[in-house]
Amino acid sequence: MGPGAPAATRVVVLAGGLSHERDVSLRSGRRVAEALRESGAEVEVRDMDADLLRVLRDDRPDCVVPLLHGETGEDGAVREVLELVGLPYVGSRPSACRAAFDKPVAKAVVQRAGIHTPVGVTLPHETFRELGAAAVMEAIIASVGLPLFVKPARGGSALGCTAVREASALASAMVGAFAYGDTALVERFVEGIEVAVPVVDTGAGARALPVVSIEPDGGVYDYTARYTAGSTRFEVPAKLPDVLAAECARVAVLAHDTLGLRDLSRSDLIIDADGTVWFLEVNVAPGLTETSTVPLSVGAAGLDLGDLVADLVRAAMVRSTQPASPTTGADPS
Amino acid sequence: MSEHDRGPSDPPPGRPAVRGRAHGNSPGPGGSTRLDSYVDRYAARTQGMTASEIRALFSVASRPEVVSLAGGMPNISGLPLDVVGDAIADLVSTRGTVAMQYGSGQGDPHLRDQICDVMRLEGIEAHPDDVVVTVGSQQAVDLVTRIFCDPGDVVICEAPSYVGALGVFKAYECDVVHVEMDEHGLVPSALREAIATVQAAGRRIKFVYTIPNYHNPAGVTLSSERRPEILKICRDADVLVLEDNPYGLLGFDEEPYRALRADEADGVIYLGSFSKTFAPGFRVGWALAPHAVREKLVLAQESATLCPPSFSQLAVSAYLEKHDWLGQVKQFREMYRERRDAMVGALSDMMPAAAHWNVPTGGFYVWLTLPPGLDAKAMLPRAVTARVAFVPGTAFFADGFGSQSMRLSYCYPTPERIREGVRRLVGVIEEELELRATFGTGLGEAATLELNRGYDGPTSDLT
Numbered sequence: 042m043g044p045g046a047p048a049a050t051r052v053v054v055l056a057g058g059l060s061h062e063r064d065v066s067l068r069s070g071r072r073v074a075e076a077l078r079e080s081g082a083e084v085e086v087r088d089m090d091a092d093l094l095r096v097l098r099d100d101r102p103d104c105v106v107p108l109l110h111g112e113t114g115e116d117g118a119v120r121e122v123l124e125l126v127g128l129p130y131v132g133s134r135p136s137a138c139r140a141a142f143d144k145p146v147a148k149a150v151v152q153r154a155g156i157h158t159p160v161g162v163t164l165p166h167e168t169f170r171e172l173g174a175a176a177v178m179e180a181i182i183a184s185v186g187l188p189l190f191v192k193p194a195r196g197g198s199a200l201g202c203t204a205v206r207e208a209s210a211l212a213s214a215m216v217g218a219f220a221y222g223d224t225a226l227v228e229r230f231v232e233g234i235e236v237a238v239p240v241v242d243t244g245a246g247a248r249a250l251p252v253v254s255i256e257p258d259g260g261v262y263d264y265t266a267r268y269t270a271g272s273t274r275f276e277v278p279a280k281l282p283d284v285l286a287a288e289c290a291r292v293a294v295l296a297h298d299t300l301g302l303r304d305l306s307r308s309d310l311i312i313d314a315d316g317t318v319w320f321l322e323v324n325v326a327p328g329l330t331e332t333s334t335v336p337l338s339v340g341a342a343g344l345d346l347g348d349l350v351a352d353l354v355r356a357a358m359v360r361s362t363q364p365a366s367p368t369t370g371a372d373p374s
Numbered sequence: 375m376s377e378h379d380r381g382p383s384d385p386p387p388g389r390p391a392v393r394g395r396a397h398g399n400s401p402g403p404g405g406s407t408r409l410d411s412y413v414d415r416y417a418a419r420t421q422g423m424t425a426s427e428i429r430a431l432f433s434v435a436s437r438p439e440v441v442s443l444a445g446g447m448p449n450i451s452g453l454p455l456d457v458v459g460d461a462i463a464d465l466v467s468t469r470g471t472v473a474m475q476y477g478s479g480q481g482d483p484h485l486r487d488q489i490c491d492v493m494r495l496e497g498i499e500a501h502p503d504d505v506v507v508t509v510g511s512q513q514a515v516d517l518v519t520r521i522f523c524d525p526g527d528v529v530i531c532e533a534p535s536y537v538g539a540l541g542v543f544k545a546y547e548c549d550v551v552h553v554e555m556d557e558h559g560l561v562p563s564a565l566r567e568a569i570a571t572v573q574a575a576g577r578r579i580k581f582v583y584t585i586p587n588y589h590n591p592a593g594v595t596l597s598s599e600r601r602p603e604i605l606k607i608c609r610d611a612d613v614l615v616l617e618d619n620p621y622g623l624l625g626f627d628e629e630p631y632r633a634l635r636a637d638e639a640d641g642v643i644y645l646g647s648f649s650k651t652f653a654p655g656f657r658v659g660w661a662l663a664p665h666a667v668r669e670k671l672v673l674a675q676e677s678a679t680l681c682p683p684s685f686s687q688l689a690v691s692a693y694l695e696k697h698d699w700l701g702q703v704k705q706f707r708e709m710y711r712e713r714r715d716a717m718v719g720a721l722s723d724m725m726p727a728a729a730h731w732n733v734p735t736g737g738f739y740v741w742l743t744l745p746p747g748l749d750a751k752a753m754l755p756r757a758v759t760a761r762v763a764f765v766p767g768t769a770f771f772a773d774g775f776g777s778q779s780m781r782l783s784y785c786y787p788t789p790e791r792i793r794e795g796v797r798r799l800v801g802v803i804e805e806e807l808e809l810r811a812t813f814g815t816g817l818g819e820a821a822t823l824e825l826n827r828g829y830d831g832p833t834s835d836l837t
Contacts (some may be wrong), residue, residue: 059437059440059761060434060437061430061431061434061755061758061759062430062435062485063430063434064429064430064431064433065430067433081396090438090611099617135545141446166809166812169812169813170526170640170808170811170812174812174813174814178578197525198430199425200755201755212814213813215813216752216813217752217810219809220752220753220754220755220756220758221759222759223754240430259641263429264425264426264427265424265425265426265427268430269411269424270408270409270410271410271412271413272408272424273407273408273409274406274407274408275406275408275409276405276406277405317583331409332409337407338411354548
C-alpha cells in the first residue's frame, strides 16, 4: 500500500465457539476471512475465549463479523456483548436473533405474517417424563399425524434431526433431539423440494438471492450430506417455475423482515406438490462454508462473496455512526 | 466458468462436461453442482471418507473449557527441553548437511542399532539389518498392510482394536474380523475359532493384528501365560502376527513383558515407536521383520516417502545417546500412574453401579462399559454440552459394535481435571439414564441410526 492510500478496513471474524457446530463455524470463518482479504480488508479470525473482549476493546477493529453457529453464536448473546462494547458488527440485533434462533418462536412469528409453516408442537423432555412418554407421543401422532420431523428447538446443521415415518420410530427420534437440547420441536413432515433462500440487505432493503434447491444423494440432508463435498446435488437457481421462485423469494424476505432481521439471513423452505411454500426455519448466521448454500447463491447472483461481506461490513460501519435505532428486534414495524 | 475456476480434471471449454453436469468448485453463474467435480472419479476406497457428526463434535475437545478424556496425546511436558534443544543445535552444527539430506530408505543405521537396544528391554534379540524405520509406527501398519493385503483379504483384530489401524485396513479394503478379549487379553479359544471359521469359508487371513501391552483402547494386557499359546495358534494355522507395541515400556508395576517377537522370529512382525517413550512430533517408529519381508518393506517405504525423515531420526538418535531416556520413561510412568489412579479412583467414587471398567496396569486408557440401554455415541452431544469429551466405542470396531462402551484416556489431563471430567461424565450418564427411562430402553440401535453415517475416527491429535 503506498503512502496516502486509504487504510484497509480492519475486520475481526469470530469463528469457533463451544457449540456443537464449532467445526462448521471454523469452516465458515476460514472461508469468509479469505474472501474478505481478497476484497482488500485486513482480517483477523478469532475464537471465543476469555481474551476476546480485551482484544476487541484494545484493538477496536472497524467491524466484527460474527460467524459463530449454534447456541451462543445465534441466540444473540455474542451480539449483545458487541453492543455493550460499542463495536459495529454484521448481522441481526440480539433480540431478533433470540426470536429467530428459537425455531418454535420464529414459526409463530412468521405464521402471524401469513406464512405457511408445518403444524407442530414444542415440548421439553420433562413433559414426557411427567406425563408418560407413550401417552404424550400418542397424543402428538393423533394430533399432528405422520410422517413427522423431530428437531431440537434450537440449533442447526441438522444435528439431532430425524424424519419419523412410523409411530415406533418416534421415541428414538425424541431421544436424538434431546441429546442436543432440553426442548424439541415435532412438526408435520412436508414432502417436497427442499430449498434455501438467502436474503441480503446492504443498505437498500432486503432482497432475496437466487433460490438453491438441495438434493442429497441419500435423500436426507443430514450432517454428512451437508459437509461432504460431492454428496449432495445443488441446483442454483433452482429449476422452478418463475412464479414459485418468486414465491420462495417473497416468503424469505417476508420472514427476514417480520423477524426484524438485518444484513443476512437464510430461510429453509419446502415446496410441496401443490406448490405451497412452507417455512421451516431461518438462520441468522447461515453457514458460509465451502459446501454451504449461501455462497452458491451469492455466486449465482453474479456477486463475489468477499465483496458482498465487505458491503455488509461497510453498511454496519455506516449504521454505527447513525443515531441509535430501537433495539427491540422481532419488530415488524 | 473462468479458466481459474476449472478443476484440473474438468473438461476444457468446448468439450461436454462428464455426464452433462456443470462442474466447478467455485459456484459459477449457476446451474447444477455437487461442489466436488471429482465425485465420480474417486477410488472405491474413499467410500466412507466423509464428514461425520461425531468427528465434528470432537472439534470442541481441544478447547480449554472441555475436559478431554478423548485424546491419546502423550503428556510430554516433563521432557528436558534444554537437553533436546542442545542436542538438536549440536546436530545442526556438526552434522547438519547429513541431517537435512535424503537418507536411506531403510532408515539411519545408527538409529537402527539403538532401536535394537530398546527392543532388548523386551527380550528381543534382533539385527539392525532387519529394522525398517517408519514415520511413526502408524506408517509401519500402513506399509505392512500395503505389502500383504489385497482387497477382501481378512485381517484379524482384537475387539476392540486401535482406531488408526482399522483406518489403514479399511483404506486397503481389508475385511476385519474381530476376536474377543478378556481381562487377560486376546482369548486363545476365540482366536482359534475365528481363524478356523474364516479359513473354512475359504478366505485368506493375512495376519492377526494385536496390541499385547496396555491395549489401545481396551487397557488390557495379554498375560504371560497366553503369549506362547497365541503364538502356537498362529503358527499352526500359518497366520502371521503383527505385534504393535507402542506402550510396552509404560507399565506401572512390572518389568516390561516379553514381546511375542522375542519367542518367534519368523512368524511375527514387530512394530515399535518413540511417540510415547519420547515424543510423537518426530514421527519415528519402526518395524522389525523377517528378512524377506523387510526387503519388501524397504521398497514400499521408498515408494511411499523415499526415506523416513533424516532430521527426525538423527534427533531421536542424539536424544537416546545424550540423555537418560530410560530414566525419563520412568518419570513418564510415574506421572501416568498417578493419572490412572485419579481416573479409576474417580470412576469408583462416582460412576453408577451398572457401569463397569478395567483398571489398566500401564498405558493410557480405560475402557468403560455403560449401564445397559445406553449408547455412548448418542451421549456425545450431551457430553459436549457438559464440557467433557470421550471417544465412543464404535470407533474401535470395524463392524458397528461397541455402542455401549467408550474409551477414556487419562494421559493428558491433570489428575484434578480427570476427576472433574469424570464428574461431568457421570452427570451426562445420569441425564441419559433418565431420558432412557422416560422413553423406554431398547432404543439403542434405532436411536443412533442418524449418527451412524460418516467416518467417526477421532482426529490425529486425539488418537
